[in-house]
Amino acid sequence: GQQVMQIPQYQHVQEGEDFTTYCNSSTTLSNIQWYKQRPGGHPVFLIQLVKSGEVKKQKRLTFQFGEAKKNSSLHITATQTTDVGTYFCADPYSGGGADGLTFGKGTHLIIQP
Amino acid sequence: EPEVTQTPSHQVTQMGQEVILRCVPISNHLYFYWYRQILGQKVEFLVSFYNNEISEKSEIFDDQFSVERPDGSNFTLKIRSTKLEDSAMYFCASTGARGQPQHFGDGTRLSIL
Numbered sequence: 001g002q003q004v005m006q007i008p009q010y011q012h013v014q015e016g017e018d019f020t021t022y023c024n025s026s027t028t029l030s031n032i033q034w035y036k037q038r039p040g041g042h043p044v045f046l047i048q049l050v051k052s053g054e055v056k057k058q059k060r061l062t063f064q065f066g067e068a069k070k071n072s073s074l075h076i077t078a079t080q081t082t083d084v085g086t087y088f089c090a091d092p093y094s095g096g097g098a099d100g101l102t103f104g105k106g107t108h109l110i111i112q113p
Numbered sequence: 114e115p116e117v118t119q120t121p122s123h124q125v126t127q128m129g130q131e132v133i134l135r136c137v138p139i140s141n142h143l144y145f146y147w148y149r150q151i152l153g154q155k156v157e158f159l160v161s162f163y164n165n166e167i168s169e170k171s172e173i174f175d176d177q178f179s180v181e182r183p184d185g186s187n188f189t190l191k192i193r194s195t196k197l198e199d200s201a202m203y204f205c206a207s208t209g210a211r212g213q214p215q216h217f218g219d220g221t222r223l224s225i226l
Contacts (some may be wrong), residue, residue, distance in 0.1 A: 030212070033214060042217040042218060043156060044203055045206070045216070073163065088155065088156065092212045092215075098160075099144070099169070100146055100169055100171065101146075101148075101156070101212050103155045103156045103157070103158075104155065105154075105155045
C-alpha cells in the first residue's frame with residue numbers, strides 16, 4: 001500500500017536550535033497534512049498543503065510541499081520546550097475511499113534546555 | 114471549540130473478552146474514523162465510516178473488529194476475542210468533508226491481560 005516515509009525518527013536539539021523533519025512519498029500526493037502529538041496526547045492538526053511548491057508559515061513553523069508533490073518538510077525556528085512532541089505527516093487520500101489518514105512514522109522532537 | 118470525546122479513557126480486559134470503545138464525534142461531522150497506536154509506534158488507520166456504513170478499512174480491521182453508529186451521536190468500535198497484541202491506544206476522529214483535517218479524541222488506552 002501507499003506509504004509516507006519520514007526522517008529522522010528522533011531529533012535531539014538544544015533549546016533555541018532549529019529543527020526540521022522530512023516526509024517523502026513514493027507516489028504523487030494530492031495534498032499532505034501535518035499533525036503534532038504531545039507525549040501522552042492525541043494527534044492535533046497543524047496544517048494542510050495542497051499546491052505544488054506551496055510554503056506556509058505558522059509563527060516559528062514553516063511547512064513546504066515539494067514541486068513534484070512527493071515530499072514535504074516542517075521546519076521549526078528557535079525551538080522552545082513547548083515544541084516537544086512527535087510530528088507526523090499524513091496522506092489523507094490513502095485508499096481512495098473516505099480517506100483514512102496514512103501517517104508517517106513521525107519524528108520525535110526532544111529538546112534539551 | 115467542539116471536541117471529539119472518547120470513553121473510557123482506559124480499559125483493562127482479560128484476553129478473550131469483548132470490548133466496546135465509544136466515541137462521540139463532532140456533531141456536524143459526516144466522516145468518522147478509528148485509528149490504533151501501539152506504544153511508541155505510528156498511528157495506524159483501522160476503518161472509516163460514512164453515511165451509516167463502512168467506507169474503507171485497513172488490513173488490520175479483520176473479522177475481530179466491527180463498528181456501529183447506534184444513534185445520532187455515538188460511534189463505537191467493538192473488538193471481539195481480544196488478544197494481547199490488541200493492547201494499544203485507540204483514537205476516534207471525525208471530519209466534515211473528505212480529505213479535510215481530522216479532529217481526534219483523547220483516545221482509549223486498551224490493556225489486554
